[in-house]
Amino acid sequence: MTSSEPPAGLVRPSRSDGVIHDIGYRHYSGERLDRGYITRSLFVSSLRGAFGLGRSGRSKILPMLLASAMALPAVVIVAVINIGSLDEQPLPYSRYAIALQLVIAIFLASQAPQLVSRDLRFRTITLYFARPLERIDYVTAKYLAMTAALLLITSAPLVVLYLGGLLAGLPFDEQTAEFAGGMLGLLVLSFLLAGVGLVFAALTPRRGFAVAIIIVVVLVSSGAVNIVAAVAWEEGAFDLAGWVGLLSPLTLFDGAQVWLFEAESSALISPPGTLGGVVYCLVALGCIAGSFGILLARYRRLAAT
Amino acid sequence: MTAPVISAERLTKRFPSVTALDDLTIEVGAGVTGLVGSNGAGKSTLIKILLGLLPATSGRAAVLGRDVATDGPHIRARVGYMPEHDCLPPDVTATELVVHLARMSGLSATSARERAADTLRHVGLYEERYRPIGGYSTGMQQRVKLAQALAHDPQLVLLDEPTNGLDPAGRDDMLGLIRRIGSEFGISVLVTSHLLGELERVSDHVVVLDGGRLLQSQATRDFTRTTQVLSVEVTDLPARRGDDVLAAALVAHGLVVRREGRLLLVDIADDATYDVIRDQVADLGLGLIRLQQERHHMAELFRPAGDSA
Numbered sequence: 001m002t003s004s005e006p007p008a009g010l011v012r013p014s015r016s017d018g019v020i021h022d023i024g025y026r027h028y029s030g031e032r033l034d035r036g037y038i039t040r041s042l043f044v045s046s047l048r049g050a051f052g053l054g055r056s057g058r059s060k061i062l063p064m065l066l067a068s069a070m071a072l073p074a075v076v077i078v079a080v081i082n083i084g085s086l087d088e089q090p091l092p093y094s095r096y097a098i099a100l101q102l103v104i105a106i107f108l109a110s111q112a113p114q115l116v117s118r119d120l121r122f123r124t125i126t127l128y129f130a131r132p133l134e135r136i137d138y139v140t141a142k143y144l145a146m147t148a149a150l151l152l153i154t155s156a157p158l159v160v161l162y163l164g165g166l167l168a169g170l171p172f173d174e175q176t177a178e179f180a181g182g183m184l185g186l187l188v189l190s191f192l193l194a195g196v197g198l199v200f201a202a203l204t205p206r207r208g209f210a211v212a213i214i215i216v217v218v219l220v221s222s223g224a225v226n227i228v229a230a231v232a233w234e235e236g237a238f239d240l241a242g243w244v245g246l247l248s249p250l251t252l253f254d255g256a257q258v259w260l261f262e263a264e265s266s267a268l269i270s271p272p273g274t275l276g277g278v279v280y281c282l283v284a285l286g287c288i289a290g291s292f293g294i295l296l297a298r299y300r301r302l303a304a305t
Numbered sequence: 306m307t308a309p310v311i312s313a314e315r316l317t318k319r320f321p322s323v324t325a326l327d328d329l330t331i332e333v334g335a336g337v338t339g340l341v342g343s344n345g346a347g348k349s350t351l352i353k354i355l356l357g358l359l360p361a362t363s364g365r366a367a368v369l370g371r372d373v374a375t376d377g378p379h380i381r382a383r384v385g386y387m388p389e390h391d392c393l394p395p396d397v398t399a400t401e402l403v404v405h406l407a408r409m410s411g412l413s414a415t416s417a418r419e420r421a422a423d424t425l426r427h428v429g430l431y432e433e434r435y436r437p438i439g440g441y442s443t444g445m446q447q448r449v450k451l452a453q454a455l456a457h458d459p460q461l462v463l464l465d466e467p468t469n470g471l472d473p474a475g476r477d478d479m480l481g482l483i484r485r486i487g488s489e490f491g492i493s494v495l496v497t498s499h500l501l502g503e504l505e506r507v508s509d510h511v512v513v514l515d516g517g518r519l520l521q522s523q524a525t526r527d528f529t530r531t532t533q534v535l536s537v538e539v540t541d542l543p544a545r546r547g548d549d550v551l552a553a554a555l556v557a558h559g560l561v562v563r564r565e566g567r568l569l570l571v572d573i574a575d576d577a578t579y580d581v582i583r584d585q586v587a588d589l590g591l592g593l594i595r596l597q598q599e600r601h602h603m604a605e606l607f608r609p610a611g612d613s614a
Contacts, residue, residue, distance in 0.1 A: 028458035030416050032410070033413065045405060119394075122395070129358055130385075
């Protein structure tokens with residue numbers, strides 16, 4: 001029951017045969033939960049929204065297709081390992097996300113605007129900020145929801161690979177260590193990409209614009225970095241080739257996880273030495289914190305309008 | 306007298322290019338209060354400050370006894386807000402939206418569903434509430450905006466121009482709803498409009514803002530008495546203009562008369578005013594073309610008082 005008070009009046013007999021009974025206005029005397037509950041509710045509804053749950057049937061298609069596309073190669077690989085009796089994973093855990101960057105980028109570019117641009121375009125954001133939750137609660141809920149959504153679609157295939165690998169009798173200790181490193185790497189990747197995606201999605205209420213920018217920032221930048229790295233490598237500028245990865249989210253993630261978890265790199269050349277590793281990690285951390293900060297600042301302006 | 310629902314003390318808000326609120330001191334009690342002012346008078350700015358969303362440049366304000374500068378979340382938990390602009394996503398149903406927003410006000414999932422059904426019914430949305438909002442008329446959209454403001458059973462609702470964009474029938478419905486919120490629901494209301502006339506009908510109290518300053522604040526009863534006006538138009542006499550003659554006669558009977566072209570605007574002192582006008586018109590042998598009670602527009606409040614005949 002939401003109301004402990006009796007209805008303001010008894011059911012009034014309607015003059016006609018109508019069946020709408022006016023039981024009067026009932027006050028709500030139930031519990032009013034705190035900002036923590038509100039933030040969690042917003043997180044859950046946003047996470048569900050990223051997969052089209054609680055939305056129209058049509059909006060479920062793309063996220064579900066992408067999630068399947070993400071997992072399908074893992075299923076094939078597992079089949080190959082088991083049938084072909086391989087003695088190691090043909091595609092290391094740490095390289096799976098990079099190999100499927102196209103799918104991840106499309107997922108981010110389509111769902112980040114879904115999470116934030118809608119509230120801006122239809123100005124629903126006003127209704128949120130007229131409620132108890134504060135700016136930081138909104139940004140936290142949306143950031144964590146996008147991160148969790150990315151983590152879900154990127155880590156599911158890794159779980160498939162891991163279980164399939166164990167099934168095929170690959171060494172448990174080695175597999176577990178590499179799998180754990182890969183999962184932690186995906187956590188970094190998800191935070192990194194969620195930040196990039198949300199910042200650009202929150203800058204514009206126009207969805208198409210946000211989609212294009214996110215694709216450019218994630219995919220095109222990574223392609224450009226790889227080209228520059230390849231040219232630098234050819235020219236013998238190995239240091240430059242190692243450092244240039246800082247300029248794109250995906251290569252930044254790769255460099256950071258190589259140093260953090262001794263992961264196998266997808267890049268031509270890893271960040272130079274310990275200094276390189278530390279710088280890659282700090283820049284990744286800075287990007288995550290920076291994205292959060294930019295979102296807070298963005299919503300400070302919006303909350304007051 | 307119970308504690309004021311809203312109080313502002315020397316409240317000032319300056320933007321880089323404009324002063325939106327200028328040394329505003331008001332107190333708003335329970336019931337329905339109309340906040341009247343032309344566009345740019347500072348109504349929306351005042352609401353933003355009261356919700357704790359916009360810091361004041363100087364001065365203080367309290368809502369439900371809590372300081373807006375420090376207690377924003379608490380205030381917003383017990384206050385509902387209906388913005389002036391469109392704010393509804395078209396691709397969800399009214400029920401989905403109101404349930405979600407009730408949860409955002411801290412209601413559990415079950416309570417949110419019950420409250421959403423209740424409030425949507427109270428604002429007059431029945432079967433439509435299961436259809437996407439994109440297909441709603443302006444009147445229905447305004448009702449959804451009102452429902453989300455009421456979903457968490459607030460003690461006070463702030464309604465910014467709720468009759469905007471509505472046709473006359475929709476306007477009447479909305480004003481009726483606002484009246485019910487104040488009386489039946491027992492929720493205090495602060496409602497803004499640039500039309501004094503429509504607020505007179507539903508408010509217990511009217512506050513008039515102009516250029517961020519307080520122009521007038523009084524009970525609607527007093528307000529109506531001092532501002533209600535009859536417009537009178539008469540035929541001419543063979544030798545003299547009828548309006549001149551009648552104006553002189555009415556002033557001689559102690560009425561306040563202003564001229565507007567051929568129209569005489571007579572302040573209604575009490576019911577006897579009508580009789581005086583009728584008798585004078587008859588005694589002077591004038592033909593009465595028009596005797597009409599005027600609905601006020603804001604502009605008339607700002608007319609200097611020295612305009613009388």
